[in-house]
Amino acid sequence: MRRLELVVLALMFCMSTPLAQGRGQRGGVGGGAGEQALPAGDVKRGESNYAKYGCWECHGYTGQTGTGAKLVSTVLNANGFVNYIRSPRTNQMPLYSAKVVSDQDAADLYAYIKTFKKPPEAKDIPLLQQIMSEK
Numbered sequence: 001m002r003r004l005e006l007v008v009l010a011l012m013f014c015m016s017t018p019l020a021q022g023r024g025q026r027g028g029v030g031g032g033a034g035e036q037a038l039p040a041g042d043v044k045r046g047e048s049n050y051a052k053y054g055c056w057e058c059h060g061y062t063g064q065t066g067t068g069a070k071l072v073s074t075v076l077n078a079n080g081f082v083n084y085i086r087s088p089r090t091n092q093m094p095l096y097s098a099k100v101v102s103d104q105d106a107a108d109l110y111a112y113i114k115t116f117k118k119p120p121e122a123k124d125i126p127l128l129q130q131i132m133s134e135k
Contacts, residue, residue, distance in 0.1 A: 038078050038107045046112025049105050053096070063116040068092065072116040081113070082106045 050056060058068030076084060085096040085106060101109070122128055 041107035041111025046108035
């Protein structure tokens, strides 16, 4: 149990960093000077790229069921997302340089990821509420 608590604390710390909040070197939330404009993303191409680059292997088919970060709830903007895949802050995430994933492919991936639906809150699942009330 102690190890789980440490992992949770580490994740909370990582999510509070500027990069996790979409303010990495290559793209802030506010769109500061020097931010590189990405091409518009295409959801269909992004879906294809999600399979092509193997994103589903760690993040699951819905961006929330794999062993990797939950993409469904990312707070990164498009530039922050590209910055992160170019220079991930974890050894589990492969580095995807611009030679591997072009800016267009990355923008398409981001567009697709933004279509993922967040799961319902536990309070909004009647069967779960019924099970919990029976205990």
